[in-house]
Amino acid sequence: MIDVTSLLVAGIEFGSLPQQLLNGILIGGVYALIALGYTMVYGVLRLINFAHGEVYMLGAYTALFVSWIIYGRAQDPVTVVWYALPLMLLSAMTVCALIGIVLERFAYRPMRNQPRIASLITAIGLSLLLQYGGQLFLPVSPAPNISGKVNPYRDNLTFYLTQPAPSLVRAADALKPEMDKAKAALDEQLKLEKDEFNLSDTGLALRKEFFERQSAYNKAQGEAQSSAISITLPKGQLIMFTVTLILMAILRHIVLFTKSGRAMRAVSHDFDSAALMGINVNKIVTLTFVLGSALAGAGAMMSATFISGVKIDTFFGLLPGVKAFVAAVLGGIGNIPGAVLGGILMGVAESLVVWAGYDQYKDAVAFLILIVVLLFKPSGLLGSNKVEKV
Numbered sequence: 001m002i003d004v005t006s007l008l009v010a011g012i013e014f015g016s017l018p019q020q021l022l023n024g025i026l027i028g029g030v031y032a033l034i035a036l037g038y039t040m041v042y043g044v045l046r047l048i049n050f051a052h053g054e055v056y057m058l059g060a061y062t063a064l065f066v067s068w069i070i071y072g073r074a075q076d077p078v079t080v081v082w083y084a085l086p087l088m089l090l091s092a093m094t095v096c097a098l099i100g101i102v103l104e105r106f107a108y109r110p111m112r113n114q115p116r117i118a119s120l121i122t123a124i125g126l127s128l129l130l131q132y133g134g135q136l137f138l139p140v141s142p143a144p145n146i147s148g149k150v151n152p153y154r155d156n157l158t159f160y161l162t163q164p165a166p167s168l169v170r171a172a173d174a175l176k177p178e179m180d181k182a183k184a185a186l187d188e189q190l191k192l193e194k195d196e197f198n199l200s201d202t203g204l205a206l207r208k209e210f211f212e213r214q215s216a217y218n219k220a221q222g223e224a225q226s227s228a229i230s231i232t233l234p235k236g237q238l239i240m241f242t243v244t245l246i247l248m249a250i251l252r253h254i255v256l257f258t259k260s261g262r263a264m265r266a267v268s269h270d271f272d273s274a275a276l277m278g279i280n281v282n283k284i285v286t287l288t289f290v291l292g293s294a295l296a297g298a299g300a301m302m303s304a305t306f307i308s309g310v311k312i313d314t315f316f317g318l319l320p321g322v323k324a325f326v327a328a329v330l331g332g333i334g335n336i337p338g339a340v341l342g343g344i345l346m347g348v349a350e351s352l353v354v355w356a357g358y359d360q361y362k363d364a365v366a367f368l369i370l371i372v373v374l375l376f377k378p379s380g381l382l383g384s385n386k387v388e389k390v
Contacts, residue, residue, distance in 0.1 A: 018161060019231050020355035021348060026237045028347020029244040033299035034324030035331070035339040036251065037292030043268045043334040044288045046116070047108065050123040052296060053321020054130035055099055059092040059297030060304040060312045061138055066091045067146050067305075080152045085305065088150075089243070092301035093294040100293030104286050134314040143311035146304050153235035153306075161229040168224035175217040182210040236306035247298055248340060251291060255336065260287055268334075323350075323366045330373050332380030341381060
């Protein structure tokens, strides 16, 4: 009988599991930022803002344009100025907040007293409008990207959880003198040759020996390194996660400890009662869109800047938006702690799929999680927060 479990785990390197879990937490922080926008708007309006992913996309383009203004369109800036990253972050958050105001005022507010399906169709229409309409005035071919050299924190921090096996290290060290000896012999022979592309029989033999010695040493060294369990932490992604935590803390303070936050919670319970208590409902709804959209802009700027090789187009926010929506549902739509928990779990689940060797399915895991959650716990892991939701 075929052991299915053995087939699934075959080839999995368990030593890389801590690294993948860390990667999942880092990317999950971005999903959580986007998910907060979904859950805040739903908490107040009972509306799924399907255009939220496109707000995220426009935040990435804003960061791109600001980088072009500072450095020009060259992909190799000569000097990096200290204010570039903060300015890109603030610009993306500001522009996305303004876009959130426009969407709420001219698209969602007229639909507020209409059947709920009208608002849903409006949200889907806005999403498609921004995706395809954006191609008329945004650079998409070839898809641009923010130069990696804009980020001065491109190096990594490496932490060893366990050291390489001493026996493998000694075995690798024992092969190095032989490799160095072969290299020295080849270098001496090259002095006697016409050029390195037309070697004599002796030169060919010495070069072959050097390559064999070098290959054996590299293999032994690789085995020694793979025996260690280490975590590599890109400095840029560490900054990204730190900023994410700071923004979440600021949002929590606004919601729980400010007058506007109390008004948000009141509006989320009952529009009419809140209005009778003197709360400007329209202003609070707009503020909700501003906060959610600004967080999406921050996540977009950091993703496009600190994750290398990211290309930006008008569909840039499609998959992150879907995954963040699933994260919001997973944690409990309308529940702020649930959105954060759901985002982290989504990132970890995606990284575990990659770790298991099924990276081609990493985007499908979001839909699988959505189906499972809706089948077995539609209210999400933390449920619907009846007191603190916004």
